[in-house]
Amino acid sequence: MQSPLKENELGVSIILIPHNNAERFNTRMQRDVLPTLKAHPSWQFQLILIDNSDEDKKQQHDFLKEHNIEYSYAWPGNNIMYGPAMNVAVSMCKHPYFIYICSNHGRMYDATWIDDLINPIIQNNKIAMTGSLYPSCNPADMGFAHHLPRVHIQGGVFGARTEAIAVHPYTHDERWKHWGSDIFQSYKLMTAGYTLHPVKTINSVWRECLPSPERWKYVHDYSE
Numbered sequence: 001m002q003s004p005l006k007e008n009e010l011g012v013s014i015i016l017i018p019h020n021n022a023e024r025f026n027t028r029m030q031r032d033v034l035p036t037l038k039a040h041p042s043w044q045f046q047l048i049l050i051d052n053s054d055e056d057k058k059q060q061h062d063f064l065k066e067h068n069i070e071y072s073y074a075w076p077g078n079n080i081m082y083g084p085a086m087n088v089a090v091s092m093c094k095h096p097y098f099i100y101i102c103s104n105h106g107r108m109y110d111a112t113w114i115d116d117l118i119n120p121i122i123q124n125n126k127i128a129m130t131g132s133l134y135p136s137c138n139p140a141d142m143g144f145a146h147h148l149p150r151v152h153i154q155g156g157v158f159g160a161r162t163e164a165i166a167v168h169p170y171t172h173d174e175r176w177k178h179w180g181s182d183i184f185q186s187y188k189l190m191t192a193g194y195t196l197h198p199v200k201t202i203n204s205v206w207r208e209c210l211p212s213p214e215r216w217k218y219v220h221d222y223s224e
Contacts, residue, residue, distance in 0.1 A: 011044040011095035012118060013162065017085045018059045018103040019052040025059050025103045032108040032218075033101060034067060039111035047071035048089045048098075052079040082155070083170030083177040083185070090169070093162045097121055102156045106204075106220040113217035116201045117159030128165070128194035129186065131158030132204040132220075136183045142176065144187040153196050155182030156204035156220030161194075168192050 014033065018025040037045050047069055051059050055077075064071050072092050076085070090098070097118050117130045134154035140146040168188050171177055176184040186196055203210060204220035213219040 010042070010118070010122075011046070011097070012114070013046045013048055013089075013093040013095045013098040015048045015050070015086070015089040015093075015098055015100045016103045017050045017052055017082060017089070017100075019079055020054055020057040021104055022057065022059060024105075028101065028103050028106065029064075032106060034069075036108055036111045036114055037067075037069060040114065044095065045069060046094050048092050049073045050085040050089045051075045052081070052085055054078075081178040081181075083181040084172055086165070086181075087169045090162060090165045093166075096162050097159065098162050098165075099159050100155070100157065102220055105222055105224065106157055106218065107213065107224070108218050109214050110201075110217035113201060114159075116199050116217060117157075120197045120199070121159055121161050124195070124197070125161075126193070126195045127161065127197045128168075128189040128192075129153040129158055129160045130197040130199050131202055132156075133196065133198045134182075134204070134206070136186070137180075139187050142180070142184055142187060144191055148187055148190050151196065152183045152186030154204040154206060154220070155185075156206070157202060157218055158204070159199075164189060164192075164194055168194075 058075055061073050120130050121127050131153040133151045136150045136152045139148040170181055171184050201217040203216045208221055209223045210219055210221045
């Protein structure tokens, strides 16, 4: 159920899916997420945590109460993997747009990074996802038409239209529900007629370390 917003009010859900990574999760929250939210006092935020951790490593989240932020927490009981966890999170979204942030890696350099991900989706209803375009495998290898562009929105940090993902959810196919889920989802959305929009101020890579990361507003890499 999406929350009613007043005219000129912007609502965004923020999704994180931690897994046995308390220190990294806390870093992401305290250094990157909370300062971004505080820099947007006129926006309405909902923080969604789908905790894929083992029972003895569940994330502590009581500190969020101190920040007067609406948040929802769910522990599925085990690691249900990225794609299924994303589907749970999207079903909990109250706002028409959401941001996904990897809880393991990444760094915010400019709090307006979130504007750059959300604004294109607002301005163009054909855009389903925004972020870093990254090379992909042959779409036919995943069962999609071979003529689709061989690119995807890299899954470390991105913006998305809630309705598009709700209608076209992440796959539960064992082959692609974790590794390759961002590729599969991008092909699925393009097949449905949606557009993937590159955002130059965001750089999200897989198993790489970017030189001079401060050149971007938000970076997802493996430097920490």
